Amino acid sequence: MYGKEAAFISAGGYHHHIGLNTWYSEGASPAPINSAGLFHIAILYPSRNDLAIIFERLLKADYPLTGASDHGVSEALYLNDPDRNGIELYWDRPKELWPQKPDGSLDMYTRHLDLNDLLSEIIKSS
CATH class of the missing domain: 3.10.180.10 (2,3-Dihydroxybiphenyl 1,2-Dioxygenase, domain 1)
Structure with a gap:
């Protein structure tokens, strides 16, 4: 964890394979369900x-x-x-x-x- 702003996911002792953060999205609405994206x-x-x-x-x-x-x-x-x-x-x-x-x-x-x-x-x- 990096405060309440980020989390890092890893396996096998590596520092992180996936990084998640709210640095640009905090307070923003989720993307519309029927739109381009993930x-x-x-x-x-x-x-x-x-x-x-x-x-x-x-x-x-x-x-x-x-x-x-x-x-x-x-x-x-x-x-x-x-x-x-x-x-x-x-x-x-x-x-x-x-x-x-x-x-x-x-x-x-x-x-x-x-x-x-x-x-x-x-x-x-x-």
């Missing part, structure tokens, strides 16, 4: 357990989700930041577990993500 960012977590941990933190903070999906190849949580920018938090299943059609091609889909099952991942890894 649709969403996607942040890849290394494991299902890591996704479960961040989901638990969001629950404890009472931060609302806008969606949660199982795409066959990945599981994803969707939320909006305070400026209504979309954020996708997800993990990829190992490629050998990706669903395939009878012809061997990839069979991606969008289904409801069982959030209770996701949370149970934390218990399994403890």
